[in-house]
Amino acid sequence: MEQLINYILQLADSNLILTQRNAAWCGHGPILEQDIAITNITLDLIGQSRNFYQYAAKLINESTDTKVTEDSLAYLRTEREFKNLLLTEQENGDWAQTIVRQFFYSVYQYFLYEKMQHSRDEQLAGIAAKSLKEVTYHVTWSGEWVIRLGDGTAESKERIEKAIIELWPYTGEMFLPEAYEISMVSAGIAPDITLLKNEWYKKVTDIFEEATISLPKDGFMQTGGKNGVHTEKLGYILSDLQYLQRTYPNATW
Amino acid sequence: MVVENDITIDALWKLLEQVPDPEIPVLSILDLGIVRDVKLQDGQVEIIITPTYSGCPAMDAISMDIRLKLIEHGYKNIKISSVLSPAWTTDWMTEEGKIKLNKYGIAPPKMSGDLSNSTPVCPQCNSADTKLLSQFGSTACKALYQCNDCKEPFDYFKCH
Numbered sequence: 001m002e003q004l005i006n007y008i009l010q011l012a013d014s015n016l017i018l019t020q021r022n023a024a025w026c027g028h029g030p031i032l033e034q035d036i037a038i039t040n041i042t043l044d045l046i047g048q049s050r051n052f053y054q055y056a057a058k059l060i061n062e063s064t065d066t067k068v069t070e071d072s073l074a075y076l077r078t079e080r081e082f083k084n085l086l087l088t089e090q091e092n093g094d095w096a097q098t099i100v101r102q103f104f105y106s107v108y109q110y111f112l113y114e115k116m117q118h119s120r121d122e123q124l125a126g127i128a129a130k131s132l133k134e135v136t137y138h139v140t141w142s143g144e145w146v147i148r149l150g151d152g153t154a155e156s157k158e159r160i161e162k163a164i165i166e167l168w169p170y171t172g173e174m175f176l177p178e179a180y181e182i183s184m185v186s187a188g189i190a191p192d193i194t195l196l197k198n199e200w201y202k203k204v205t206d207i208f209e210e211a212t213i214s215l216p217k218d219g220f221m222q223t224g225g226k227n228g229v230h231t232e233k234l235g236y237i238l239s240d241l242q243y244l245q246r247t248y249p250n251a252t253w
Numbered sequence: 254m255v256v257e258n259d260i261t262i263d264a265l266w267k268l269l270e271q272v273p274d275p276e277i278p279v280l281s282i283l284d285l286g287i288v289r290d291v292k293l294q295d296g297q298v299e300i301i302i303t304p305t306y307s308g309c310p311a312m313d314a315i316s317m318d319i320r321l322k323l324i325e326h327g328y329k330n331i332k333i334s335s336v337l338s339p340a341w342t343t344d345w346m347t348e349e350g351k352i353k354l355n356k357y358g359i360a361p362p363k364m365s366g367d368l369s370n371s372t373p374v375c376p377q378c379n380s381a382d383t384k385l386l387s388q389f390g391s392t393a394c395k396a397l398y399q400c401n402d403c404k405e406p407f408d409y410f411k412c413h
Binding site for chain 1: 304306307308309310336337338339340341386387388389390391392393397411413
């Protein structure tokens with residue numbers, strides 16, 4: 001049970017942290033339509049993470065003496081308890097960096113949910129089938145932006161190439177399973193993420209080709225996020241995200 | 254006012270027809286296809302709904318509106334549950350709902366099996382010559398288009 005809970009929290013945390021990052025674009029997008037687009041994507045991500053947190057909270061409450069809610073899981077856990085992918089906590093940077101981060105993550109989510117909708121866990125299968133429809137739009141949108149920036153002006157190309165180099169070391173973690181993921185794969189609950197790697201590479205390569213940019217060479221990959229070992233950036237995100245509930249416990253609207 | 258032993262499933266469906274979507278008030282929640290089931294057991298009314306989009310902020314408002322509508326008509330023991338599976342699709346929107354949507358100025362969704370590349374027809378002037386402005390519109394369920402003939406921008410309810 002503990003491994004299933006860890007697995008669900010990992011899915012929820014990655015979405016929540018990327019939500020917090022993307023939400024900072026609200027009111028600052030390059031043009032109104034794209035400001036609306038990134039915040040709409042963010043709304044989908046927070047909705048999906050709520051579904052995962054609610055499910056995790058139900059399982060925790062049923063299997064332990066503690067009493068948690070979707071809110072306490074998001075607002076009252078510490079940095080070392082967060083299991084989000086390192087990719088999702090990386091800085092917004094410029095628009096190119098935000099786009100590349102979203103594109104890498106959306107393509108990963110797409111293939112993950114496509115398999116997870118057949119999970120033996122009915123709740124996870126249901127969340128995945130629903131989320132997949134949303135993520136399909138995110139892949140299209142972020143892919144179009146990768147092409148537009150890569151095959152755009154000299155400056156946009158330079159910026160997106162810089163963003164790719166910056167974020168590339170955080171992509172390997174998506175396909176390296178932790179112990180709790182491996183046990184969920186053998187239980188027929190989680191898709192085998194090592195098998196998603198080829199599909200992910202193919203989609204990314206296709207879009208990059210159209211964008212006239214090349215894939216970086218496989219290099220050193222950062223890991224740890226899924227086990228609670230994060231880059232220094234997560235602490236700053238959580239201090240913003242959790243400030244209100246930490247300072248005024250149980251505050252409500 | 255009804256008393257509990259007079260409750261029928263049909264009467265409940267009729268009441269639900271009067272609950273509008275908070276963001277697109279010309280549509281009832283039945284037009285949208287989000288009410289999955291209505292159950293009656295031991296005097297308890299259970300309404301089962303499904304979310305349109307995972308993050309749709311209207312869902313909480315819809316649950317509240319259903320509850321208020323039922324309370325207004327004398328029901329007391331009310332349970333509203335949400336199910337995710339099978340996932341909601343715009344194919345469940347009623348034909349009547351699609352007509353109302355179009356009159357309201359929002360182009361209705363295509364059927365999910367429709368793989369043609371045609372853009373939606375302009376709800377203002379019925380021209381088929383329209384273009385996509387943004388895949389994401391004023392709410393999670395809409396995209397933004399513009400008509401090349403009358404030049405009006407309009408919302409399109411995304412096929413989902």
